[in-house]
Amino acid sequence: MSNENLQSSAETGELNRSLSNRHLQLIAIGGAIGTGLFMGSGKTISLAGPSILFIYMIIGLMVFFVMRALGELLLSNLQYKSFIDFSTDLIGPWAGYFVGWTYWLCWITIGIADLSAIIYYLQFFNGGQEFTPLGGAMISFAAIVFIMGLNLLTVRLFGELEFWFALIKIIAIVVLILVGLWMVFTGFTSTAGDVASFSHLYANGGFFPTGAHGFLAGFQIAIFAFVGVELVGTTAAETKDPEKNLPKAVNSIPIRIIFFYVLALVIVMSVTPWNHIDPKVSPFVNLFSQAGIAAAAIIMNLVVLSSVMSSMNSGVFSTSRMLFGLSREEQGPKAFGVLNRRAVPANALYFSALCLVGGAGLQYFVPNTVEAFTLATTLSTILFICIWLMIIWSYVIYYTKRNELHQQSTFKLPGGLFTCAIVAIFFIGMIYVLSLEADTFKALKVSPIWFVILIIGYFGFVRKKIK
Template identity: 40%
Template sequence: MSGGTRPGAGTRIDGPRPDGGAQGIGGTQRRVLTARHVRFMALGAAVGTGLFYGSAQAIQTAGPAVLLAYLIGGAAVFVIMRALGEMAVRHPVSGSFGQYAARYLGPLAGFTTGWTYTFEMIVVAIADVTAFGVYMGFWFPDVARWVWIVAAILLLGALNLVTARVFGELEFWFALVKVAAIVAMIVGGAAIVVFGFATASPGAAGLDTLLGSGGFAPHGVLGVVASFAIVMFAFGGIEVIGITAGESEDPRRVIPRAINTVPVRILLFYVLTLAVIMMIVPWDRIGVGESPFVTIFSELGIPAAAHILNAVVITAALSAINSDIFGAGRMMFGLAAQGHAPRAFMRLSRSGVPWLTVGVMMSALAVGALVNALLPEDVFAVVASIATFATVWTWVMILLTHAAMRRELRRAGAPAPAFAVPGWPWLPALTLAFVLGVLVVIAVLPETRIALVVGVSWLLGLLLAYRFLVRPEGKTRPVLPTGDGQDDADADNGNGNGNGNGNGNGGGSADAVAPAP
């Protein structure tokens, strides 16, 4: 693996500048994602299989107390996204947190973070493209599942090759459909609760139904803790907001606004939605074999409930696949810029799209879907837990990278960031402890323990790959551009940060150039 370097000056990432995007081979990335695109990407990033189907398993694990689990998990995700947003505003590069980790923690950290995120996106996308084939089979049972899988891969792959703006428009409309379905469900469910409309379930809807089957926490604290392995899966993929910084028209304005919508989304999509569902249908009647959304539409007496939900989950699956192709592709582009992936991944089309990484994702999805078809059908929990491990590992690295950046800026005497994470340093520290606790939960539960085995094996494989496949030029810390177009070494010039070259002039931090051990 190789990447461009400047002898003795570390890997200099030609990242986004105020007048354009990152320079690749044969072209330049373009800033074409508007505030509307990024906002709706943020709106729809956490709405997918984890909500429409995974929430049923979380409800069975924790009972009504799953609402508390989503609140706690959502609060942790908000802190993580604020940390990522702070770094994205300072360094709006396409590789996002993979490049941040390489810059502030070292090239090995960047290598493992970038490839683990790519692994996560591939695993989740394989699950979603397989699910898409199943959903289409509901309407067209005589058509082979592989036909729909191939169609989805070719269609979304082709659209991602056009321009980043097409990706943004697709995500906008996909998110709009998903949000409309959720709002309709909440309004209909609230009408049942408030006005007492009759439902298929015996008894009146309301708090009595919510708490009538064993109270708020029928499985106790352990049930809530165990549910985090499923709950956190639902938030996976939200990191794509940070990756859009490299192609956003105005990342300093757009990224903060998108990230600050996270608390509202958590309350609307998860807490309020599931609360309404469990006020109408006793939680112990919500089976894992059926989506809670099918249950609620059936309770509303809508005969086409299954068809409505099928249309929504098809949209959710396409949205997730689209987002995964974009996120993994841009991450591989950033890895190539650091010398952590084949340099060919930096090839850009005339429209500024890293076309080879899109092709790699399409190939990985095709092979993965074939392999997935040979596995037992009931593998959602395993896939979810593996994706959760990769997601949580990525979040851990984001928090550690943010802490390292803050430490360096403090030593350099730099002013406080404009989009600073709240509650520094205690809130990020508590969040880090929480996400590490989720990894412990994954390791302890028998049904998710395989994810730890796969995850640790993956990390060991990455260590070997870094040791034997990454060339020396890929083992230097990159110099990243800042939001004002300067390189970070230039931005900190004269501050004499603690990682300097020993003469205190700050004219090129050795932190950005020294070979990694």
Template identity: 40%
Template structure:
């Protein structure tokens, strides 16, 4: 069997670092944080710290595997290799569908944002325009994609930094805001205490907090197109978690200090309030630029991640082989076209059944995020065991505090899944997720051929990349 065409390695360290940072700072922070604040009050800051620590372990596990096996498809191939072919099929298609439903929400949100400036223009026109714009960017070359994502992320991060600086100035100097209870760190404890809804409120907030971090796993997808994956991926992973914790924790801390958390009702973004507190003229217009940029960044990364995942599944025989075809610039064009087509279909469904569609989007995306993370962690544990059992060369980017921290992260993800089922607002995700897993199991049983149900070797004993897609006989385990 001939080796598949190779993806172009056009993503630099700058691209990957900002892509990973920007992918986790989007709708979950700008809009979804209101729900987490309502559930836990100021104690939501603890939830973001704890959740961020768990996400860091997921990233480090993914990073260790990505440095050892820098391939397209990333964690789906790792799950297939170290857990089993169905695990890879489950992880890959779940992530792909997650990217689709999240992108669908983002393109619809883009239409709403543009309606602020152009209320007389039909929403579907903006949706259609942004879908084709992002598709064109993804079809040009991976370098253009990375550059655009860099600037999108830079705008988002700059806006957040300005809000933090301005908010701290208001808190310290009382600039432009003298209303009662509007500014001061005392707001974190003076409205029912730091944990006003008790321990249950804190635990319930994890269902929103962890979804907000969803998408950061795209860094593993970039391994197949990074110019020097063994260098840039560790740099990106090690630099991003602390920044995310600072952006989430510090930003929300400032927001809840500027105004009582009880005034955040979820009807508007908490960021609207901080702009108004800064006393900026035309604050709504500034906010609209930021949220539009966040939506464009998210759609861009979603199409990229889903497309590369489909290619990886095709290499394993778990998706049509046509998904491996590349353009002259090294872009898997059919995966991008497929994603765009799915988005156009989704926009139509959203226009006809808006309430039902968004119910399934929210439910499935929440479940899909933690399911993918669980597959990553389990695959990593299996890889570490195999390395030790077969005396292979040690990893160049090992996870910290092995094995305790890894098992603690798995336990935490399982806890989040349980909480999704216990919290009434997120409970539908469990039922939707169960249906999704059953559908994938049936699809795997009836549509995936024998070649897609075999384990595939990713590296030889020296750590060099082997020909992907070639099945190998399983090694015999040594009798001890």
């Protein structure tokens, strides 16, 4: 992006469309592949067995429908920069306020959880020894400064960085699938005496070995693996030729889910029977280790570490854009709506980074990082479900009150209102499912506090400004 274009954007106060199709495609992939797949899949397999394959396909289909609704809404009016704009326009100012600040908190909680994960993964390179509380805080602070520094430069650099982060994850999964297929077709025998075979998918209790309870429990962890896929929507304002590139990115989601989730886990459970997989160990690391690759642990720890850094990079980017949008709608401080000379909302970035530093400080006083990680990720999942439901609500109003725009659309949501009803019922049901286990129910009980804070903020400060 030329300096002239950057200067022009900074002067007009508008975000720059400097992300290419290459960036958008890999950002979409990166949003669909995260720590939830690399590390959380072991626990999900132990709960649900081979039915995890159906779980990922069901969640993936519902998320795809949300993304199709999101895509049609964004393309119906290119003045829409994010969820805030169409929620405000279609539902009302309160909806934009709710969506913007809730999405901001979603990524802040994920960012805090990511800081715990970074410390955990770096312990491997510290001889497995835990860092001191001060050491952990310093690592968190360094990670925040690094990611914030990169985001302060240009949006194109964010796209480039996310491109390479996503590429690392893709290569890791492709290699895993190829190695796993080689193990299956050569009849590889593990140290535990398991012979790699596709029959493991149904030979140990069938596809639903843990029954309905295990199947539902699998959704609790699996749904977190999909948070972030809607990041494509927050990059729409800074994407070249959105009418062409946004549909491409959205339509490729089902293929990604089948390849990166379903096929990868088919291979994992074919090499090691589901009931022999340790929920505390990444099944990806375990497969490489069984293949006799000595550097497997190092390679996969670096891959997962890059995945966490990718998540933080996405989080810092999206939170700053949400605050920018809120400021422009007079639902946040005016300072957040100011762009620096590189057309980046720097003040919004500083504020998000400061909140993450506060989260890093909390880690200093919370000894049980695993419990804190679970609480943060579950809370984030609950809030993401609320965001997805608001997107569907916005679409219903758009479909019913602005049907002429829907008729003109070349990127329609398949099934229209019927699909919206199915998606809404599914995600409301997922909130109920999160109440079935003690650890996730704890986060569910905490979540109303955020809604109370939002209500106070809206009626106390925002509503009087936007009347």
